[in-house]
Amino acid sequence: MEDVDTQPLNAAMADRAAAPCTASPRAGGAVDAVGVIGGGWAGMAAALELAQAGRTVHVFEAAPVLGGRARRVARRHPQVAGELDNGQHLLLGAYRHTIALMRRAGVDPDAALLRLPLQMAYADGWRLQAPRLPAPWHLVGMGLTARGLHWRERKALAGVLSQLRAGNDEGDIDEDGMAGQTVAAWLGQMPPTLQQRLWFPLCVAALNTPAEQADARVFRRVLRDSLLAARSDSDMLVPRWDLSRLFPEAAAQAIVAAGGTVRTGAAVQAIAESPHGWLLRTGASEQQVSQLVIATAPRQAARLLAQIRHRSHEGALQAAAATLHAFDHAPIVTLYLNVGALRLPRPFLALDASAAAPGQFVFDRAALSTDPDAPADAGRDNVWSVVISAADDAAALPQGELARRVRAQLATQLAPLLPDAARLAEARGEFVIAERLATFRCVPGLARPGNDIGVPRLALAGDYTDAPADNRYGPYPATIEAATRSGSAAAALLQREHVRSAATA
Secondary structure, three states, X not given: OEEEEOXXXXXXXXXXXXXXXXXXXXXXXXXXXXXXXXXXXXXXXXXXXXXXXXXXXXEEOOOOXXXXXXXXXXXXXXXXXXXXXXXXXXXXXXXXXXXXXXXXXXXXXXXHEEEEXXXXXXXXXXXXXXOOXXXXXXXXXXXXXXXXXXXXXXXXXXXXXXXXXXXXXXXXXXXXXXXXXXXXXXXXOOOHHXXXXXXXXXXXXXXXXXXXXXXXXXXXXXXXXXXXXXXXXXXXXXXXXXXXXXXXXXXXXHHHHOOOEEEOOOOOOEEEXXXXXXXXXXXXXXXXXXXXXXXXXXXXXXXXXXXXXXXXXXXXXXXXXXXXXXXXXXXXXXXXXXXXXXXXXXXXXXXXXXXXOOOOEEEEHHHHOOOOOOOOOOOOOOEEEEEEOOOHHHHHOOHHHHHHHHHHHHHHHOOOOOOOHHHHHOOOOEEEEEEEEEEEOOOOOOOOOOOOOOOOOEEEOOOOOOOXXXXXXXXXXXXXXXXXXXXXXXXXXXXXXXXXXXXXX
């Protein structure tokens, strides 16, 4: 049994943890350079945008691997084969911005992602799956071909989709008359089966927040973007490659090729205002930059903002830091299980979750191979990943007990599908990863900072930033798409400022 707690690395240790990932001969260039603190998806999106706009970019990442809270785990497990991530992720076809950035970084999404039609399937035969028909007929077909749903449930499903299409969030009021509504309140009149087997599992997977706490407006934003646009937007995209390779490392190569640097194991410990921008200090070096993107997780961003001393914008820095400090966080736990030669009948299945059986989704990693029908490598057992979002209770359990409960859950719930399901209860090797600060809790009324916090030559980027003011449907939850959109928005903000400065110079 392995237990990995992926809370942020200690800054001093991180500087010694690894050599730079990539470096350019022009690393010392300070004139007109842009610094990016954080090599996650938001930071690498910002850095790629700036590098491809002709700017020299210097990226500083404290961890030894790029990707932030969606990355490859550096450690290996002797009984659980393959490159493992710090959490099993599933993207949506609606993540158009992320997919476009992957292409710009030189990654072929068709090779890197397994594209599946929208689906929610359980081992007992209950299933919703969208046929490959043009929108909106794919949703009509999903309702007509659903298994395990009665006519009243199909009618209720159609009603929610119609409400989403109307796009009206007026009257978004909670039970106490306050602005902001939870997902549970919004869907409180739904048939219980649809609540427990469709909407609430989708909510916790998308927002990492239980339906009783989750912001209904943000959930509706995700549903509208994925269900009500092109049919391909509703597709589910499962990474075939590890998350660092999927975009951050490819972006790093493009940044270096453009004359920048990307340093891992390099925690920025101090930021000082300078006559020409900012001076960044790590344990090993200093870097002068003219503009700066802070693209770390919320707590680290708050710490960095709070320590900056600025002659005329102290209040804006402290206000942004206070907003980020107020975020509450929710964990995600992923269990990678050695399952011998067992295979699922489809790439992933939904599970009925409870305290005694906490798993929510199970993925068959053999199905993510470029040739899923090829025989397994000699001596390499198959691996399944089981995801538990909003995992406060699961993260508090001893890892051995958590793995025992999940294996027992799989053995019981998959019995209708797999004759050998009972073997799943046997421990063959488990790699348990608890990302304790995986995302912020996406609750109604949450104050979120923008990319522009009112400080010249500085932008904030992360999946936690607010949506632009002209977006009537509000912000995204803490997803990869939210991160890349925010990174690009931060880069655009600095580029506009850069152009204005050049025009008046």
